[in-house]
Amino acid sequence: EDQVTQSPEALRLQEGESSSLNCSYTVSGLRGLFWYRQDPGKGPEFLFTLYSAGEEKEKERLKATLTKKESFLHITAPKPEDSATYLCAVLSGSARQLTFGSGTQLTVLP
Amino acid sequence: SAVISQKPSRDICQRGTSLTIQCQVDSQVTMMFWYRQQPGQSLTLIATANQGSEATYESGFVIDKFPISRPNLTFSTLTVSNMSPEDSSIYLCSAQIGGTNYGYTFGSGTRLTVV
Numbered sequence: 538e539d540q541v542t543q544s545p546e547a548l549r550l551q552e553g554e555s556s557s558l559n560c561s562y563t564v565s566g567l568r569g570l571f572w573y574r575q576d577p578g579k580g581p582e583f584l585f586t587l588y589s590a591g592e593e594k595e596k597e598r599l600k601a602t603l604t605k606k607e608s609f610l611h612i613t614a615p616k617p618e619d620s621a622t623y624l625c626a627v628l629s630g631s632a633r634q635l636t637f638g639s640g641t642q643l644t645v646l647p
Numbered sequence: 648s649a650v651i652s653q654k655p656s657r658d659i660c661q662r663g664t665s666l667t668i669q670c671q672v673d674s675q676v677t678m679m680f681w682y683r684q685q686p687g688q689s690l691t692l693i694a695t696a697n698q699g700s701e702a703t704y705e706s707g708f709v710i711d712k713f714p715i716s717r718p719n720l721t722f723s724t725l726t727v728s729n730m731s732p733e734d735s736s737i738y739l740c741s742a743q744i745g746g747t748n749y750g751y752t753f754g755s756g757t758r759l760t761v762v
Contacts (some may be wrong), residue, residue, distance in 0.1 A: 555672075571750050578758065580688070580739050581749035609656070624689065634680055635751060639689040 539564045540630050543638035550615055550645050558610040558641045560625030570608050571635060572601050573624040581624055584610075615645045653740055653754030660730055661762050668757045670740035675720035680751070681713070684737040692739075696723045730761045732754045 540563045549578040550556055562570065569588055574635035585594045587603040594601050598619065610623055622642045626635040651673045659713040660666050670679065676696055689717055694702040699700040727734055728744045740754045 557659075573750070577735075578756070580741075580753035580756045582650075583752065586750055626690075633678055634692050634695055635689045645748075 539627055539632070539636040541625055541627055541636055541638035543623075543625050543641050545641060546639070547642045550643070551611075552616055552645055552647050553614045554609070555613045555615070557612070558623055558643070560608040560609070560610070560638055561606060561626050562625075563606075564627050564629035564636075566630040567627060568630070568632075569626070569628040570603055572599075572608070573611055573626065575624055575640070576602070576620045584623075586628065608620045612643070615643075617645045617647050620645045651740060651752055652752040653757060655757055656755060657758040658760070660759065662731055662761055663726045664730055665710070665726055666730065666759060667724050668738055668740070669724050670722070670741050671753050672711040672721045672744070674744055676742040676744060678742065679717065679723045680741040681715065681723075681725045682741060684739060684756070687737070690739065693725070725727060727759065730759075730760045733758055737762045 544559045556599045567610045569586050572584040573588050574584055585601040590605045594604050598613050602609045622640045624640045626640040628635055650673045654669050678695055679694040680695055683693055684690050692705050693708045694704045694715055696702045696717040697722050698717045712728055714726045716724045738757045741751050743751050
């Protein structure tokens with residue numbers, strides 16, 4: 538059974554204070570690892586897909602990396618508008634649906 | 648990018664009644680997915696809906712409680728039947744649009760409160 542574990546559960550940063558969120562996974566045949574951002578009361582917003590170990594993707598202040606066991610979402614010089622819950626999900630084997638982690642609630646203080 | 652329109656965005660319902668949630672995709676998709684997100688928790692898949700066939704339900708979810716329709720390649724509904732306060736959650740629909748490079752797109756969610 539696929540498992541996705543995110544840490545920390547919650548993270549409070551000062552504006553400009555860089556940090557990383559972790560997503561550890563156990564799957565049978567990774568087809569893709571996905572990062573989403575979710576604002577309160579809204580559906581998840583797609584950020585990145587990573588397919589293989591060593592792959593990296595960037596978007597503004599966010600950079601996602603992937604190893605064979607985990608993925609990191611690096612946030613450089615965050616701003617208050619980066620405050621949200623960040624969700625990690627995997628697609629494995631012949632599955633058609635995603636398995637989600639429990640998310641990291643990020644708060645960036647001005 | 649593709650859009651999924653979901654409605655209603657929120658509702659407050661009486662115990663024992665039913666609510667039907669609608670999702671409209673602006674392009675044709677093979678599969679649509681229905682998720683539940685309980686307060687402070689992550690997403691749990693309820694079922695996968697294919698056009699022209701019965702939905703496939705995950706463990707712990709049954710058709711009598713969560714009937715799903717998928718009349719065409721752009722539309723699906725989820726009904727939450729005989730509601731109880733434990734059904735209070737956010738319900739989300741999703742579809743893979745444009746291949747995995749674009750991830751799975753989600754609707755904006757329906758916040759359901761059962762009183």
